Amino acid sequence: MTHTPSESRANQGIQSRRFSVAPMMDWTDRHCRFFLRLLSQHALLYTEMVTTGALLHGDRARFLDHDASEHPLALQLGGSVPAELAACAKLAEDWGYDEVNLNVGCPSDRVQHNMIGACLMGHPALVADCVKAMRDAVGIAVTVKHRIGINGRDSYAELCDFVGQVAEAGCSSFTVHARIAILEGLSPKENREVPPLRYEVAAQLKRDFPALEVVLNGGIKTLEECRTHLQTFDGVMLGREAYHNPYLLAEVDRQLFGSERAAPSRGDVLRQLRPYIERHLAQGGAMHHITRHVLGLAQGFHGARRFRQVLSVDVHKSPAPLSVFDHAIELLGTH
Known part of the structure; x- marks a missing residue:
């Protein structure tokens, strides 16, 4: 909206x-x-x-x-x-x-x-x-x-x-x-x-x-x-x-x-972001307009370098960027 x-x-x-x-x-x-x-x-x-x-x-x-x-x-x-x-x-x-x-x-x-x-x-x-x-x-x-x-x-x-x-x-x-x-x-x-x-x-x-x-x-x-x-x-x-x-x-x-709301996991955040990315792509936007902002999400997390590579390099080479984004989510697991 x-x-x-x-x-x-x-x-x-x-x-x-x-x-x-x-x-x-x-x-x-x-x-x-x-x-x-x-x-x-x-x-x-x-x-x-x-x-x-x-x-x-x-x-x-x-x-x-x-x-x-x-x-x-x-x-x-x-x-x-x-x-x-x-x-x-x-x-x-x-x-x-x-x-x-x-x-x-x-x-x-x-x-x-x-x-x-x-x-x-x-x-x-x-x-x-x-x-x-x-x-x-x-x-x-x-x-x-x-x-x-x-x-x-x-x-x-x-x-x-x-x-x-x-x-x-x-x-x-x-x-x-x-x-x-x-x-x-x-x-x-x-x-x-x-x-x-x-x-x-x-x-x-x-x-x-x-x-x-x-x-x-x-x-x-x-x-x-x-x-x-x-x-x-x-x-x-x-x-x-x-x-x-x-x-x-x-x-x-x-x-x-003082909120009692549980902190979302990194993977949960990306899963919630996915429909927004889909809408942006459907409107003619580019994946990197959004993914460039999430590269730091794995900061301090084992596998952060690979995560950044997937979203900053691999995503540009793929004809199916959403699949690459899904792979980034898998890298984070439940953390």
């Missing part, structure tokens, strides 16, 4: 941001999100960042369509023109999204030139105007994902000024990537690794703004770490670890949300 603007809203709303999977370019597309939802019913999922220009002037359905099962689901926007962000937030609401999130964290040169991402941390009044315009346009939640600073504006006082101005504009939920962004000389990958993680800065922010929801992002790899951070923060957001080791999500509902 695909959500379109003509359909009635069937979303569940944001029950909790206690655990979420970060928006990641080229990774958290609709196929990835469908797969991740099979592992966790409660995790909040985010789209890739979509620019306002892409939505206002491009193929909206390509960026906004999603399966009803993906909820709770947030759309992340990149932009800095309040009226354009308001129009795109309205599109998100019309398409049934539960939240719209403004990207104030991406450090890439390409988005900086369009006044998108982390460079906006140097313009808190503009971000506040953007948030107010979006909040005035929609009834769904408007949130912000940001860094703890940028080079040249990385003091704690400046971070508080940023959060304070944006909060006054009506944002009550902030996802904090606990690193600064260095806007010149580092690639986006290096910006996820070189600036040191400073969880203590994010923790101080939560203490100084106790009424705000503060979700921690950056470098979190295990559910044990999640539980520790949840003693300080309102939520945790995992990025690359959730993608490269997705089976970690199978325990999220039980360990972090």
Whole structure:
């Protein structure tokens, strides 16, 4: 089932941001999100960042369509023109999204030139105007994902000024990537690794703004770490670890949300994914659009290398790719 603007809203709303999977370019597309939802019913999922220009002037359905099962689901926007962000937030609401999130964290040169991402941390009044315009346009939640600073504006006082101005504009939920962004000389990958993680800065922010929801992002790899951070923060957001080791999500509902639902086995997840793949193939899609997202499912499991080979190499050579997919399921057995 695909959500379109003509359909009635069937979303569940944001029950909790206690655990979420970060928006990641080229990774958290609709196929990835469908797969991740099979592992966790409660995790909040985010789209890739979509620019306002892409939505206002491009193929909206390509960026906004999603399966009803993906909820709770947030759309992340990149932009800095309040009226354009308001129009795109309205599109998100019309398409049934539960939240719209403004990207104030991406450090890439390409988005900086369009006044998108982390460079906006140097313009808190503009971000506040953007948030107010979006909040005035929609009834769904408007949130912000940001860094703890940028080079040249990385003091704690400046971070508080940023959060304070944006909060006054009506944002009550902030996802904090606990690193600064260095806007010149580092690639986006290096910006996820070189600036040191400073969880203590994010923790101080939560203490100084106790009424705000503060979700921690950056470098979190295990559910044990999640539980520790949840003693300080309102939520945790995992990025690359959730993608490269997705089976970690199978325990999220039980360990972090108190669910009594048994964790699905790896094989069960792929069996549930199979009808979705069949529909995608019937619509003219390619197997790798989906299977590229599941290669990490066998991470830490005996036979993981063979599993990845089957789904990334063998599947392209076979005239019957679903049979190859079935073989991948057999490799996982009941684990």
